[in-house]
Amino acid sequence: MLEGMFSHQWIDVLSQGLANNCENPTSRARIWDRDAEGRTMFWDSQAWQGIEEYQQFIFNSHAAELAGNLLKATEINFFFDAVFVRSPGTQFSTPWHQDEPYWTIEGYDTCTIWMPLVPVKKKNALAFVPGSHLNNLIFDQYNFGNLNPDGKSDVDQVNFTGIAQESIPDIDADPERYNVVSWDMQPGDCVAFNSRILHGGSGKLDENQELKVFTSKWLGDDARIKFRECGMDPDHSEIMTQYGLKPGDRPGTDLYPKIWEAEVH
Numbered sequence: 001m002l003e004g005m006f007s008h009q010w011i012d013v014l015s016q017g018l019a020n021n022c023e024n025p026t027s028r029a030r031i032w033d034r035d036a037e038g039r040t041m042f043w044d045s046q047a048w049q050g051i052e053e054y055q056q057f058i059f060n061s062h063a064a065e066l067a068g069n070l071l072k073a074t075e076i077n078f079f080f081d082a083v084f085v086r087s088p089g090t091q092f093s094t095p096w097h098q099d100e101p102y103w104t105i106e107g108y109d110t111c112t113i114w115m116p117l118v119p120v121k122k123k124n125a126l127a128f129v130p131g132s133h134l135n136n137l138i139f140d141q142y143n144f145g146n147l148n149p150d151g152k153s154d155v156d157q158v159n160f161t162g163i164a165q166e167s168i169p170d171i172d173a174d175p176e177r178y179n180v181v182s183w184d185m186q187p188g189d190c191v192a193f194n195s196r197i198l199h200g201g202s203g204k205l206d207e208n209q210e211l212k213v214f215t216s217k218w219l220g221d222d223a224r225i226k227f228r229e230c231g232m233d234p235d236h237s238e239i240m241t242q243y244g245l246k247p248g249d250r251p252g253t254d255l256y257p258k259i260w261e262a263e264v265h
């Protein structure tokens, strides 16, 4: 967790972008959870091509440099954005998962920058199992396509049966055993995490508390395109193919622009 990484100007830009995004969702957007009181968790992804404020952040903020330094990369490409918007009081918690097994990318040198655009308490923030990105395990984890109370069609699906090496442990039953961490965070703070780390939670909000999160995903040196038979979420395989990208390629083109390069000394 990195405190005060982004200025209030960037938070304002992203907040404006998120408002635009919620008014003009992509075809990928959907509600992940809607409870009996009408509280919702809204998700959208890869909206950046249509949202100018997201483009400003991706191309002009120091997010790519931050990812580059953390990953000790020689270059950084942008992968995609995703937003997680919980209306006040939403209880929905994101299931524990790793990101890489769902992605159309494989590699160790990847990271997500998770940024709350409103203050969030430790108990409501995304939580992590430290070190779990190092164990080379793919867990039998959740099919996020099941999060679809409105019955949207053409939702990405995954099924890790036969691929996963282990069941996902019941982390919530004994968070101390897994050294689970999360933090009180202010707008401007972020968590940068490896796509192999087990993470989940967030939600369980107090009655009047909302949560608006912008995430950006960044690719370092060893990231390569991979199409997975177990399904992918978000599934970029079709658009990657349209852009001439194939398994084994280094992601690039206008779809995954190179944003940052290390200085050569």
Ligand SMILES: O=C(O)CCC(=O)C(=O)O
Pocket (backbone or CB within 6 Å): 082, 084, 094, 099, 112, 114, 126, 199, 200, 201, 202, 213, 215
């Ligand atoms: O904020 C959340 O609830 C989920 C975030 C997440 O899983 C991610 O960014 O990979």
